[in-house]
Amino acid sequence: MEIKKPKRVADSSKLDASAWTQGALDMLAKKGIAGVRVELLAKELGVTKGSFYWHFRDREALLEEMLTSWRRLATLALIERLDRGEASPAARLQRLLRLPLVGRSSAHAADVELAVRLWGRDDMRAASALAEVDQLRLRYIAGLLVESGVEQADADARAILAYSYIRVAATLVPADALDTMSRCEEILLNNGASATVRKKRTPTTPR
Amino acid sequence: MEIKKPKRVADSSKLDASAWTQGALDMLAKKGIAGVRVELLAKELGVTKGSFYWHFRDREALLEEMLTSWRRLATLALIERLDRGEASPAARLQRLLRLPLVGRSSAHAADVELAVRLWGRDDMRAASALAEVDQLRLRYIAGLLVESGVEQADADARAILAYSYIRVAATLVPADALDTMSRCEEILLNNGASATVRKKRTPTTPR
DNA sequence: ATTTCACCATACGCTTCCGTATTGACATTC
DNA sequence: GAATGTCAATACGGAAGCGTATGGTGAAAT
Known part of the structure; x- marks a missing residue:
């Protein structure tokens, strides 16, 4: 009988739990939580599930770690x-408002977050994590608004509008619509009374 | 041998393709597209997959119909x-802005839409459908703003902010925060210059 | 009364997936 | 050098799921 030598990965490419978790979050961002499958994930990472079960007790443990991460x-x-x-x-x-509209890492983070939101529709742990993060962010934004001179009651409303915009803008605003971005930011940060200042257009990069 | 009589559903509860599609959209809203499984769906509807394959060629045909619907x-x-x-x-x-914050049917529609958005991350057909619907809605909102007296360039920016708010508000604004809702609407529709008018609070209904 | 049709149930073959048990290889410790 | 630990591969059993083939039932058409 032919002796089959197993192929071990080199030390430098050995996986640890966080590599599995990151890979799972990538998979989450594309297929949602139901699409995060142990054997599929192993394939993506170039190993087999034996490695997975070395690092994690079961799939449920992975989901917990994904949420924690x-x-x-x-x-x-x-x-x-x-x-x-x-x-x-x-x-x-101002920079916070512009952030979702630039850079690939924020786009990926937004995909993961979208998937976490859907996951939260069917899982209380995910729903709780989302509610906590949303509240932290809203408080942070409201705090910045108050520090900028906006009164508290108004800051709460503006924080909601600003956070809504941050979450959604990347899917609505073309990357080259700088005038629109600026106008949105004016309305959110100020009283929106000043006229739009036209800026030079830059070449378009479709999202 | 005991003769097992199959249990046929009554005429009045016979499924048609749209019943299957609606059931699949409900499943989509909870588990994402990867969680829409033929045999699971059959169970939800109280039948077996034989019925499904009478109405649909395969799972892919169902997904197409879901998107069309x-x-x-x-x-x-x-x-x-x-x-x-x-x-x-x-x-x-004003009514459009208030819509996501009241009623169960809009909550369910929002869950379906959230799932369609994630589906769109991994499927061009879903992504195209989303982009089209988003553009239609933005144009509609911008149109209402222009009819209300807002200038065109400003209307585009305000439409983006209003649509962002509509999409996200239900997850951020407590159902009893009528002051906050009103203030958000003022900022979006007007120049946000007028002071907040306080209204009587109603009993809270957490979302 | 018989045939046809619509709709669904059941059985089967196969693939995918989860989790377990066992084995293998290499590094570390004694 | 032997034992132990770390990390991963392979094989197995069982469950879940897809799609196909076939059969059953009741209503409609002939």
């Missing part, structure tokens, strides 16, 4: 902003 | 609003 990432992203004190609150808010 | 519902909802001429544009817009 996502929550940590979402919270850290916020804390990083809180710790940045170099710009005025208004400038920080 | 969703697109039709989303478009009809808009046309119904277009045809309603009894209120002023501003009043119609």
Whole structure:
């Protein structure tokens, strides 16, 4: 009988639990939680499920870790902003509003988050994690607005509008519509009374 | 041997293709497209997959029909609003902004739509349907704004903000936060210059 | 009364997937 | 050098699911 030598991965490409978790979040972003399958994930990572069951007790343990990881990432992203004190609150808010419209990593994070939201429709743990992160973000944005001189009651309403825009803008605003972006930001941050200032158009990059 | 009599459903409860499609959209709203499984769906509907394959060639045919059905519902909802001429544009817009925050049917529609959005991340047909519906809605909202006296360039920006709010508000605004709703609507529809008018609070109904 | 049709149930073959048990290879520890 | 630990591969059993083939039932048509 022919002796079949198993092919072990090199040390440098050995997987750890976080590699599995990240791969699972990538899969989540494309296919939703029902599409996160152990054997499919193993294929994506170039190994077999034996490795998976070394790192995780079962699929449920992976889902828990995915949620923990996502929550940590979402919270850290916020804390990083809180710790940045170099710009005025208004400038920080302006940058926050522009963030979803630039960069691939925010696009991927938005895909993961969309999938977490749907997951939350059928899983209380995911729903709780989402509610917590949403509340943290709203408080952060409202805080920046108050620091910028907006009164508290108005800041709550503007925070909701700004957060809505941040979540949705990337799917509605073409990347080259800088005038529109600026006007949206004016309406959100100020009283929207000033006239639109026209800016030079840049080449389009469709999303 | 005991003769097992198959249990046929009564005429009045016979399924047609649209019953299967509606059931599949309900399943989509909870588990995403990967969670829409023929045998699971048959169980939900109280029959077996034999019925399914009478109505549909295969699972792929069901997915096509789901998308067609969703697109039709989303478009009809808009046309119904277009045809309603009894209120002023501003009043119609006000009602549109308040719509996601009341009623169970809009909550379910939002869940279906969330799932369609994720589906669109991995399927060009779903992505195309979404882009089309989003553009129709944005044009509708911008049209109402222009009819209300807002200038065109400003209307585009406000339409984006209003549509963002409509899509997201139900998950952010507590059902009893009428002051906040009103303030959001003011900022979106007007220049947000007028002060918030306080209204009596109603008993809370958590979403 | 018989035939045809609409609609669904059942059985089968196959693939995919989960989780378990066992084995293999290499590094580390004693 | 032997034992142990880490990480992964393979094989197995069973469940879930897709699609096909066939059969059953009741209503409609002839």
